[in-house]
Amino acid sequence: MSNQPLITLSIISHGDSEKVPHLLSSLQEQEPDTKRFQLILTDNLKNNVPNVDPSPWASLHILRNERQLGFAENHNNAFKLATGKYFAILNPDLIFEGPIFDGLITRLQNLKGGLVAPQITDENGTVQDSFRSLPTPLELIQRRLPGYKFEALQPDSEGIIHPDWVAGMFWLMPSDIYRQLGGMDQGYRLYLEDVEFCTRARLKGIKICVDTQFQVRHDAQRSSRKNPYYLFLHLQSALRFFTSHVYRQARQ
DSSP states (O other): OTTOOSEEEEEEESSOTTHHHHHHHHHHHHOOOGGGEEEEEEETTSSSSOOOOOTTSSEEEEEEOSSOOOHHHHHHHHHTTOOSSEEEEEOTTEEEOSOOHHHHHHHHHHHTSOEEEEEEEOTTOOBOOOEESOOOHHHHHHTTSTTOOOOOOOOOTTSEEOOSEEOTTEEEEEHHHHHHTTSOOTTOSSSSHHHHHHHHHHHTTOOEEEEEEEEEEEOOOOGGGTOHHHHHHHHHHHHHHHTSHHHHHHHO
16 A cells, blocks of 8 residues: 555653653654654543644544553554554653664564664663563562662664563554554553563564664653552552463563
8 A cells, every 4th residue: 555654653641741742843853754654642631632733644643532541552542543564652751862763664674573662861861771671579679679770781782682671662563563462461551561562572582672773862750659559550560460471481
């Protein structure tokens, strides 16, 4: 189909009406050929996000939820409308500081599929802990203790990091892979659905990588460390993951 967009972008806003325009503006500045993007924007608070100009995009869909849905369910719903060859999940609080999609697609082609992400940094250029080895219950506890320090996995000679999972703040993959895996597990509301998805992918031989040649800026919220409700969701998701068949298989 000649008018098929190259990439479908799925973005969820949960009270992020001020951040989404900054993300889209930076994307337009750094990726001039925006007509290759299908944009699917989910307003999880129904009427929080203002209308968006559809003209820069191959197509635009704004999904306004009647009730709040989880991270996994929202992206799965967006994927039902996806027509791009590639499917990308983006956090609303990202800022593009350079063109990256062509480079990431080249990396995917070299991998013959897979899931790729750029390196995520904060406003000071510090690398964020957006990729890790398979977690353990002990590690999740240690991450909350005073003095814990994230030690990033090191890239290979090509600048590629091969973690067990990448945080769902920025994913790019062929749409066929998201379809093959059946999307994310909607039993997770906000946390560890990205870990579970990447783990299922690896168990099927799908490669996960971070290309450190490309970077995107992100303002981390760390909500689960501030709000008891988000902490509850985090613990609930951890229990689901660590008792799952997927986790047991991965540990073996």
